[in-house]
Amino acid sequence: MANARLAIDIGGTFTDVALDTGAGTIGATKVLTTHKAPEEGVIDGVLRLLGSHGLGPADIGLVLHGTTLATNAIIERKGAKTALVATQGFRDVLEIGYEDRYDQYDLGIEKPRALVPRDLRFTVPERITFDGEVLKPLDEAAVEALVPAIAAAGVEGLAIAFIHAYARGDHEARARDILARALPDVSISISSEVSPEAREYERTVTTAVNAYVQPLMAGYLGRLEQRLQAEGFAAPVLLMTSGGGLTTLQTARRFPVRLVESGPAGGAILAAEVAKACGEARVLSFDMGGTTAKICLIDDGTPQTARVFEVDRQSRFAKGSGLPLRIPVIEMIEIGAGGGSIARLDALGRITVGPDSAGSEPGPVAYGRGGTEPTVTDADLTLGRLDPDGFAGGTMQLDAAAAKDAIDRAIGAPLKLEAETAAFGISEIVDENMANAARVHAVENGVDVASRTLVAFGGAAPLHAGRLAAKLGIDRVIIPANAGVGSAIGFLHAPIAFEVVRGLYVRLADLDPASIETLFAEMNAAARPIVSAAAGGSELTEARLAYLRYVGQGHEVPVALPTGPLDQEDLRGRFEAAYRALFGRIIPEAPVEALSWSLAVSTPARPAVARPGTAAPAAGAGEAGTLRRLFVPEAARFDKVPVHARSALGPATRLAGPLVITEAATTTVVPDGFDVTVHEEGHLVLTRRMAMREAAE
Secondary structure (H helix, E strand, O other), rough: OOEEEEEEOOOOOEEEEEEEEOOOOOEEEEEEEOOHHHHHHHHHHHHHHHOOOOOOHHHHHEEEEOOOOHHHHHHHOOOEEEEEEEOOOOOOHHOOOOOOOOOOOOOOOOOOOOOOHHEEEEEEEEEOOOOOOOOOOOOHHHHHHHHHHHHOOOEEEEEEEOOOOOOHHHHHHHHHHHHHHHHOOOOOHHHHHHOOOOOOHHHHHHHHHHHHHHHHHHHHHHHHHHHHHHOOOOOOEEEOOOOOOOOEHHHHHHOHHHHHHHHHHHHHHHHHHHHHHHHOOOEEEEEEEEOOOOEEEEEEEEEEEEEEEOOOOOOOOOOOOOOOEEEEEOOOOEEEOOOOOOEEEEEEOEEEEEEEOOOOOOOOHHOOOOOOOOOOHHHHHHHHOOOOHHHHHHHOOOOOHHHHHHHHHHHHHOOOOHHHHHHHHHHHHHHHHHHHHHHHHHHHHHOOOOOOEEEEEEOOOOHHHHHHHHHHOOOEEEOOHHHHHHHHHHHOOOOOOOOEEEEEEHHHHHOOHHHHHHHHHHHHHHHHHHHHHHHOOOOOOOEEEEEEOOOOOOOEEEEEEOOOOOOOOHHHHHHHHHHHHHOOOOOOOOOOEEEEEEEEEEOOOOOOOOOOOOOOOOOOOOOOEEEEEEEEEEOEEEEEEEEEEHHHOOOEEEEEEEEEEEEOOOEEOOOOOOOEEEOOOEEEEEEEEEHHHHHOO
16 A cells, blocks of 8 residues: 655755655655756656655655745746736726835835736726625626737736625626636636635735736646656645645645745644644744745744735835735745855945845856855855765765855955855854844744744754854754755645635624524535545544624734634633733723634644654764864854764764764754754754853853
């Protein structure tokens, strides 16, 4: 019986593949992402990993997949040519936005470019009220009259977003039917299916993004499915969503906007599982790959979630400077700080790093693939953190001399610094960028980051986690087993799940429990078949939420609901408890209203995967006693430090930094002032020695 599982995560630089053999061992590999045809890198990594474990396609029972392709398409504006059909009089919703400026004092403010240019925005007469009453019937002749213009423009994706369609979607559905019949090659998305919630701007943007990436993602997923079948894989393929659940290929093709944060969501799930295994109640998840770094808050084993997040921010930490997507998502902050992030001097002669990345094509200078600008990876290599002979499990040879020369040419010589000093400057800047992002995220959420444990994973995170922890005042760092492919490992933990949200405005005083039960039944009928199609005979669970607020407020509070008919007093009590937990007080006697309701159907969380007992040490990794020349920031000099193969470290291990621990997919740098032990499940635990903390304070 085929019971092995594959997990695949496509990033901007590397494609990570993890294998749960089903026999108590985990394998992993990294290959460079092939951007023109991402499926080629996937197949290369999959076949390489299976071959190293003596397995074939017939042994695989399930393929799990996450990707940043949709995100990259939005940021790089490489999606489909997209048109929008809106209600007459609402052509410019995408331009008007929130009717404000995210930075009122910046005269040169830049907003993200709308995905749909004005000449491709069309309107038709129709109008529905917020409670679903038809004020003006859909003018079907006006819809049909749009066909020649849309066809002549060569449109590939089409978004339909009518006013108050969340309350009644039949106008949108009818318009889609008319246009689909005349334009069979155009992918059409309607807001009443993609994001059926109030808030016109967010709903329109989300629908436009879905239409923008749908042809790209449908094409890629189709090619991947064909390649897997051609190689002999018969296992079903499930896609990771931004909300932390797995869904079917068919659903992913319909709603690719839900894949926008699929890769990072897997990492947050891994961090949550590691936190539970290690008994950590409050965690800061830190995922640093080749292109970006992601930071997420996790409490009591549950990642922080949100209903809206922004992509393509024009200002790194400025809320409102990106495109708001209204979908279920694990909330995190993402910045352009990865191994491939490019370092340069600005007009004032200061070192800057990112947000642009060398990616995998051409990649850092050290890769020898044509890159000429120094990157964080080049700096790490120059500082002795990476072994040029053992990178990516020995599958890639790094050119240390070329990396050092590039740093000297771009940074060192202009600043009259030694190349090694310039490399440390690059490293310090990227670490401070990440530390600042963590501080801002923590302040925005009202938490103390220094009291948390840092869980670090991704190819570059273990190199920088110790230094980041020191900057944030964090005393404990956990590097999970198989940290280099952390997001892919997270997919192996994820449940199969799908969440449906419906907008239905009602004041609590006018609540009709029967109508809400009818609404939840409709949502259940929409979500359960999607989950059942991938879950087989697994038991399904249901979680309900209501989004409530005091009348007159601008934002809602999520409130967990019981299964079964609602009681008005019980619902108010639940809302006030949630409100008090957030704001420390309630507003007695103030009326309460609900705007949206959600229902999530899922399988139980998967059991923890096994410790990687058969993983081979990285090429060039020595036994204890082998030394490497490493720059030690605490001493401000290069020292000879011990190098250990992670596969040789057992649960009784206790070592004092500074030292280096190597494995196939990443390298962990244990700073001076930290001790490292090994958890029973194979996680590395770095703990700051108190004497060093007292000295720092």
